[in-house]
Structures are given as C-alpha cells and as structure tokens.
Amino acid sequence: MEQLTGLLAQYGLALVFANVLLTQLGAPVPAIPTLIVAGALAQDGQLSAAAALVVAVAASLAGDLPWFAAGRAYGHRVLGALCRIAIEPDSCVKQTEDRFGRWGASSLMFAKFVPGFATVAPPIAGALRLGLTPFLAYSAVGAALWAGAALAAGMIFHAQVDWLLDWIESMGSGAAVALGLALGFYITGHPLERVQDVLGRLSITTIQALSEAQDDAEVTIAGLVMSKKITTTRRGDRMAYARIEDLTGTLEAIIFPELFKSHAAVLDSDEPVIITGTLDRGDQGSKLKSTRLQSLAEVQARVNRQMRITLGPSALSVDQLVQLRAVLARHQGPCPVAVTLRHPAQREATILVDRQYWVTPTPALQADIEALCGAGALTIQAAALT
Numbered sequence: 001m002e003q004l005t006g007l008l009a010q011y012g013l014a015l016v017f018a019n020v021l022l023t024q025l026g027a028p029v030p031a032i033p034t035l036i037v038a039g040a041l042a043q044d045g046q047l048s049a050a051a052a053l054v055v056a057v058a059a060s061l062a063g064d065l066p067w068f069a070a071g072r073a074y075g076h077r078v079l080g081a082l083c084r085i086a087i088e089p090d091s092c093v094k095q096t097e098d099r100f101g102r103w104g105a106s107s108l109m110f111a112k113f114v115p116g117f118a119t120v121a122p123p124i125a126g127a128l129r130l131g132l133t134p135f136l137a138y139s140a141v142g143a144a145l146w147a148g149a150a151l152a153a154g155m156i157f158h159a160q161v162d163w164l165l166d167w168i169e170s171m172g173s174g175a176a177v178a179l180g181l182a183l184g185f186y187i188t189g190h191p192l193e194r195v196q197d198v199l200g201r202l203s204i205t206t207i208q209a210l211s212e213a214q215d216d217a218e219v220t221i222a223g224l225v226m227s228k229k230i231t232t233t234r235r236g237d238r239m240a241y242a243r244i245e246d247l248t249g250t251l252e253a254i255i256f257p258e259l260f261k262s263h264a265a266v267l268d269s270d271e272p273v274i275i276t277g278t279l280d281r282g283d284q285g286s287k288l289k290s291t292r293l294q295s296l297a298e299v300q301a302r303v304n305r306q307m308r309i310t311l312g313p314s315a316l317s318v319d320q321l322v323q324l325r326a327v328l329a330r331h332q333g334p335c336p337v338a339v340t341l342r343h344p345a346q347r348e349a350t351i352l353v354d355r356q357y358w359v360t361p362t363p364a365l366q367a368d369i370e371a372l373c374g375a376g377a378l379t380i381q382a383a384a385l386t
Helices: 002-011 013-025 032-043 049-074 076-083 089-109 117-127 132-156 158-187 191-199 208-212 257-268 296-303 318-330 363-373
Strands: 218-232 238-245 250-255 273-282 285-295 304-311 332-335 337-342 348-352 378-382
Touching (some): 032 049, 089 117, 117 132, 218 250, 238 257, 250 257, 273 296
Parallel strands (some): 304 337
Antiparallel strands (some): 238 250, 304 378, 337 348
16 A cells, blocks of 8 residues: 555556556556555545546546457457456357347446456457447446546545455455445445434444544444454464444454453444444554444443333324234334323323333334324433443
8 A cells, every 4th residue: 555655646647547558458457456545645635536537537448449449350359369368268258248239338338347348348349340439438438437436435435545455455356346336335325324323322432533542541432343353362262353444434453252252243243333442552553452342233222221102192092002012012122111191181101011012212113103103202211321
C-alpha cells in the first residue's frame, strides 16, 4: 500500500493510465489495487476522482481497441489463441460466444466484472462484426462502471485501504465481482445503520473515537466481524484475532482462550457483535484486548427489559384480547410484556403476562401491535447495559 501510494504520488494519473492500459492489453498487472488507492487519495484531496475516472476509461478503450481490430481482421482465430491458456479451449470459445450471443453488445458493459470474459469480449465483438460506434459506447460504459466501482471503494474505505487490498487479493480472479458486490452492499446500507436506535441506548464508543481514548481504557464497541484468524497458544488453547468494523472504521480485537471457548459461535455469526475490552495502543496500531463478547441480539434482550402495551377502552373487547394473545404468541422471545388497561374513568390496571407470551421486540411485532391496538400503543422500557 505505501509503495503504491508513493508511486501514485510521483506519477499521478500517468500511472493510472499505464496500469489500466496494460491490464486491458492482457498483461498480468491488476489495475484494481491502483484504482482503489487512487480513490483513497482522491478522498483525502490528493487526486481528482473525476480525472482518474476519465483517464481509466480512456486507457481501457485504448487497450480494448487493438483486440477489437484483431477480432475484426482475424475472426475466431484470435479468440482461439486467447482461449488456449484455458484448460478447455473449445469450451472457452463456446461459452464466450454464447454469452455474447445471449446479451449482445450490452455484455460489454459488465464484461470487466466477469473473470475470463474481460479480455475475450473485445475480439469476439470484432469477430461478430459489431460496429465501431456501439463497441466504443458500450465499452466506455463498462469501463466507467468497472473503474468507478474501484475508485468508489477506495473513497468509501479510504481509512481501511490495507484491509480492502488484502481482501481483494484473496479473491483472486474474482476480485472485480467481489468488489462490485461489496460496493453494492455498502451503497444499499450498512447493517449497523438498521440498529442505530438500539446502539444509541448503550455505552458504545465508535472505532473512530478510540483515537482520543487513553491507553488501557476500558471501552465497548459494536460492529461486524469482517474476518478472523484462529490460532493455538503454547498450552494448546485456541484463541482468535477478529477484525471488527463499524460505520467509522475497523479495529482488531483479541479474543483470549477462555472467552473464545465460551463465545466462538458469536464470532461465526453474520449479526453485529458487542465487544468490551481494554484498549492497547501498540507501535503497530491499536488493538482491543477483549474481556466480554456478546451478540447484539443477546444485548437487546436485556436492554429491552420490559415491553408495555397500553389498551384504551375501545380495545378491551374479548375478541381483541384474544387477537392480542395470538400476536404475542407469534413473536415469542425473552422480553417480558406488561399490559396496561385504561378504563373510561381514567383508571389504569397493569398486568404482567405469563412467560409463554414474552416476546422478541421487532419492527414486525410493533406493526402487528399497532395495527390491532392503535398507533402509540407499544412502548419499551429500557435498562442499562449489564
């Protein structure tokens, strides 16, 4: 990452152009890492993202045109030559033709995201006599999507570029596909955004804010387990190093043997986790020495100590009470439920329902309760994190 940043700082957009051009000509020089770092530099104000995108598209077209011309001049012989490096050349040619035949010229818009299709798409377009104008138009759109995805990823993850590059490298030939999926994941919304109301009631410190915390301070963070490495101590006990990500950054959490033994399943979940520990500021970056590990669902069950349903005079019919019981039964969980009955004379009576009707508070439950009992009928009394 530092070497690539230094090269971009020295050569700027010329490096972007050269790297993308070589990639499109077929050289084994991946351009995605360069574009990601360029995006990170653009986010930090050291490079123009728009200029990088224009240069990348221009370089991509410059690399695609010779292959298009070769396909126009020599037909399927060029495609056959490219496919000879495949285990089954005949299958490679047939699959490429089938894909282009199914999607037509529009396949050029996603070709660069498909392993093996990026290099062979331009010559097959030429061999099938696609016009130069539609070829340039579709190829330019495809190049913009491909380069734009990498640049956008660098801008979004500018504080975690090293981690992103390692992840992209682990994807191998599927890096472009993985990048597109990952970017789509973040554009459509990070999972933590859906639980900000819950996290707001807890003593959570964002990873970004840890930069102001003192060494050895006890902190609690919430995030997703992006990766983990399990290792064995000299005594034969298993422990883990987990990379935790929230909306502001990433942090490595050390899960010691005793905690790992009892909570390994929490690390395997795709759901957010809550980790409490001691902040360790070392020479190679901050780490969290974990002392407590919980799933967000587990914490929610304690935070939502009691759910209260208020029923006005119009909701006191036997039929509605039966329906209410059915709603609670559909949403069984660990949260106690209290029902407050309001009489016409402004008197109230509160009943704690039987344990078999305790619930898991969810948006679906709230919608069912309010559909039956009216808006505002449901309230939740929160407890402190323990």
